[in-house]
Amino acid sequence: MSILKKLKGNLFLIIVILAYIVMFIARPEMGVASVKNSAYYIKEMLMIMPVIFILTALLDLWLPKEKVIRFLGKEAGVKGIVFSFVLGSVSAGPVYAAFPMCVMLHKKGASIRNIVIILSSWAVIKIPMLINEAKFLGPKFMAIRWVLTVIAIIIFSWITSKMVKDSDLPEDTPVQAGLSLNRDACMGCGLCTKQYPELFEMEGKKASIKQGTLPDVAKLMQAIDTCPVKAISKNL
Amino acid sequence: MDVFTIAIWVGTLIFLFISLVKDKEKTKKALKMALGMGRGMVVSILSIVFAIGLILTILPPEEIARFVSEQSVLLATVVAALFGTITLVPAFIAFPLVGTLVGAGVSVVPAVAFLTTLTMVGVVTFPLEKKEFGVKFTVVRNGLSFVFAIVIALVMGVVI
Numbered sequence: 550m551s552i553l554k555k556l557k558g559n560l561f562l563i564i565v566i567l568a569y570i571v572m573f574i575a576r577p578e579m580g581v582a583s584v585k586n587s588a589y590y591i592k593e594m595l596m597i598m599p600v601i602f603i604l605t606a607l608l609d610l611w612l613p614k615e616k617v618i619r620f621l622g623k624e625a626g627v628k629g630i631v632f633s634f635v636l637g638s639v640s641a642g643p644v645y646a647a648f649p650m651c652v653m654l655h656k657k658g659a660s661i662r663n664i665v666i667i668l669s670s671w672a673v674i675k676i677p678m679l680i681n682e683a684k685f686l687g688p689k690f691m692a693i694r695w696v697l698t699v700i701a702i703i704i705f706s707w708i709t710s711k712m713v714k715d716s717d718l719p720e721d722t723p724v725q726a727g728l729s730l731n732r733d734a735c736m737g738c739g740l741c742t743k744q745y746p747e748l749f750e751m752e753g754k755k756a757s758i759k760q761g762t763l764p765d766v767a768k769l770m771q772a773i774d775t776c777p778v779k780a781i782s783k784n785l
Numbered sequence: 786m787d788v789f790t791i792a793i794w795v796g797t798l799i800f801l802f803i804s805l806v807k808d809k810e811k812t813k814k815a816l817k818m819a820l821g822m823g824r825g826m827v828v829s830i831l832s833i834v835f836a837i838g839l840i841l842t843i844l845p846p847e848e849i850a851r852f853v854s855e856q857s858v859l860l861a862t863v864v865a866a867l868f869g870t871i872t873l874v875p876a877f878i879a880f881p882l883v884g885t886l887v888g889a890g891v892s893v894v895p896a897v898a899f900l901t902t903l904t905m906v907g908v909v910t911f912p913l914e915k916k917e918f919g920v921k922f923t924v925v926r927n928g929l930s931f932v933f934a935i936v937i938a939l940v941m942g943v944v945i
Contacts, residue, residue, distance in 0.1 A: 562832040568839055579842050587838025593881050594834070596790050601877060602819035604797045607804055610815045641822065645910045648917040665926055672904040677793065678876050684789035685884035693944055694897060697937045705929040709922070717921045733913050738821030740814065754825050777818060 597684070601677040608676065609641035609777055621659035630703065633663040637670030642736045646778040647671040649734040653779060655718065662710035669702045727783070728769070730758050734780035741781060745772040756780075826875065833874055837882055846889030853891050862938050865895035866931060869902030873909050876900075893945055898938035905930040 556563065573580035612635070620632045640647065651664045659667075674695060683691040732755045741749040741756050748762050749772065764783075773781045804812045853861050874882070883896050906927050907914070914923045 559828065559832075561836075562828060565832045565836045565839070569835065572839065583835075583839040583842040585838075586841045587835045590834045590837060590878065590881055591831075594830070594877065596786065597793070597877060598823065598830075599819075600794050600797045602823045603801065603816065604793065606815040606818040606822070607797070607800050607812075609818070610811055611804065641818065644904070644907065645913050648910075648914055652917050661922070668926065669905055669930065673901060675876070678880075680789055680793045681877050681880050684787060685880040686887065690893070690945065693941060694900070694937065697940055698901065701933040701937050705933050708929060709925050712925050713922045717919055719917075719919045733916070736822065737825035738818050739824075740818050740821060743817055775814065 597681055601681065604677045605641045605675070606777075608639040612636075612639050618654060618657065618659075621654060621657075621663045623658075623660040625660075625663070629660065629663050630666060630706075633659075633666035634670050634674075634699070634702075637667040637672075638674050638676055640671055641777050642738075644668065644672045646734055646736045646780075649731050650779050652718075655715075660710065661713055661715065661718075662706045665706040665709045666702055669706070670699075673698055728758060728764060729782055730756060731780040731782070732757070734778045736778055738777060740775045740777070741772045744775050745769065748772070830875060830878065833878055837878070841885070846886050846891070849886060850890035853895060858892065858894055858942070861892070861895040862898045862935055866898040866902045866934050866938070869899040869934070870906040870927075870931065871908050872903060873907075874903060876904055879903055892942070894938045894942035896938075897941045898934050901934035901937055902931060905934060 569580060569583065572583060614636065617632045617636050621629050621636075623629075625632070637647070640650075647668055651659075651667055654667070655661075655664055679691055679695060682694070730749075735755040737751070737754040737756065739751055739756065742751055745768050748759055748764055748769065749756050750759055751757075769783060773779075773783065801812065804815065856864075879900060883900055887893060887896050911923060911927065914927075918926075
């Protein structure tokens with residue numbers, strides 16, 4: 550990775566560091582106060598962050614997604630809605646990781662309405678996050694916001710399904726021949742590189758495919774299965 | 786440590802233990818995944834936290850609370866919702882931040898609007914979403930999410 554690329558990737562960090570340098574020169578006492586303010590948040594996060602990541606990963610791996618996915622079609626009704634909420638609430642990864650997965654679900658027959666539910670619940674009602682919300686804003690606040698959000702999602706997913714038809718979604722993008730890795734979906738968890746280090750490597754924050762390796766199908770299938778956001782696909 | 790932190794740790798450790806007994810490989814995979822996700826986010830999280838520390842020194846929460854209380858609730862809520870759509874702060878930093886602001890006296894209505902649009906509406910992720918789902922779907926979903934975020938916030942203001 551070139552230095553320029555590295556700088557660009559960490560642009561925000563550099564701006565923050567520069568701001569602190571300016572602050573410490575101009576108003577040292579405010580610089581100290583800023584560090585103290587930040588320390589409070591870092592302390593709070595260190596207590597909760599590891600456990601949120603572990604819980605998210607456990608939920609993601611233990612929920613039988615394949616069984617759930619079968620019930621997301623138009624005829625699934627209430628069951629489909631409930632399963633969509635569950636799927637969104639327990640999945641790992643940022644919301645952009647949900648986009649390719651939802652496209653895949655749509656191709657497999659999931660309705661527009663259920664896709665909106667999955668995307669929205671993926672974004673706002675993650676279970677570990679609810680506990681975090683209760684911690685800082687109180688259980689009553691969390692519970693009310695959760696109920697209202699679920700109701701809102703039920704209503705606007707219905708509106709979306711009335712306004713957007715299946716044909717409004719882009720046609721299948723031509724499938725790339727061979728092995729491909731969707732870098733927009735990758736969240737850099739590095740599981741594929743650990744599963745199959747001969748074929749996958751980390752390039753910056755995302756995984757990439759090493760060129761010139763002839764993949765071993767069994768090992769490759771395992772890596773494809775492992776990827777929590779289904780970013781790896783193959784057409785051999 | 787407060788009761789919620791303890792509860793989530795105990796719950797997760799029990800889950801982890803059961804998982805380990807049932808399937809050692811799967812558990813190892815989960816831990817690797819957690820580590821990978823954490824490592825991928827650590828730099829951006831630290832920069833955001835230090836940025837928040839700096840901003841709260843220049844603009845103390847009490848000042849923000851006073852400023853917000855001088856505005857009409859609806860205006861404050863819409864501005865907070867707009868602010869939520871353009872910022873990219875992970876939710877687990879947003880909760881303590883909003884906690885600080887509400888503790889300093891900021892009304893819950895704009896706070897809720899900010900929290901909801903922060904995660905549900907994405908200007909930054911808009912191009913990605915458009916590429917996968919098309920313009921119409923993306924505009925409708927984000928637009929409705931924005932409107933409903935404000936509705937949720939206003940209803941919360943009445944209920945709480």
